[in-house]
Amino acid sequence: MFHLVKGIYNNWNKREQYSVLILGLDNAGKTTFLETLKKEYSMNSKPLDKITPTVGQNVATIPIESNRSILKFWDVGGQESLRSMWSEYYSQCHGIIFVVDSTDRSRIDECSETLKGIVMDDEIEGVPILMLANKQDVPERMEVQDIKEIFNKIAEHMSARDSRVLPVCALTGEGVKDSIEWLILRLQRNKEARPPTYK
């Protein structure tokens, strides 16, 4: 009887874990976003002024109590020479966050070409994609509506899946938690196609 109850309890206590890949050009604010996210979910985080360009990966496992689930984030370097490694993560990921530097008009074409390269990859077919228009605190930023228009054109070519462009400021945390709430609902909605692991 004890073992039965313990088994039921253990099963009930297991949580869905989803892997989320954070991509985007170098300097977009991916690592800043991840560190702010850790802070927003009451985890130890690195001071934002100590973040240096990522060579390799940063990993963070964050329990999301409101959904009784766990998100495992993979933040990988965005420098051009490192982008060829991104595809190694595709088969394992349940969702993608693509961070855009809204202040960098000179690289918006490079940014959209890079996103196109990701969404065209068969290995991430059906995976929800959240685009974050970051650095909304900078007055000279591009308007979210303009960024939406650019990325919605790419989204039109994607097979049926969830995608969204949301404004955030990774430095102050504005919009960060809301963006994760959007994503986690889509990950759960997509779980028949990409089942989570259980922890």
Ligand SMILES: Nc1nc2c(ncn2[C@@H]2O[C@H](COP(=O)(O)OP(=O)(O)OP(=O)(O)O)[C@@H](O)[C@H]2O)c(=O)[nH]1
């Ligand atoms: N003003 C402003 N600056 C930001 C924001 N988010 C990030 N930054 C700055 O952008 C720069 C790059 O941030 P990172 O988080 O290192 O960028 P990354 O995308 O991880 O870059 P790589 O690791 O090279 O791919 C840093 O100087 C950050 O302080 C933001 O919301 N507002």
Ligand SMILES: [Mg+2]
């Ligand atoms: Mg980084």
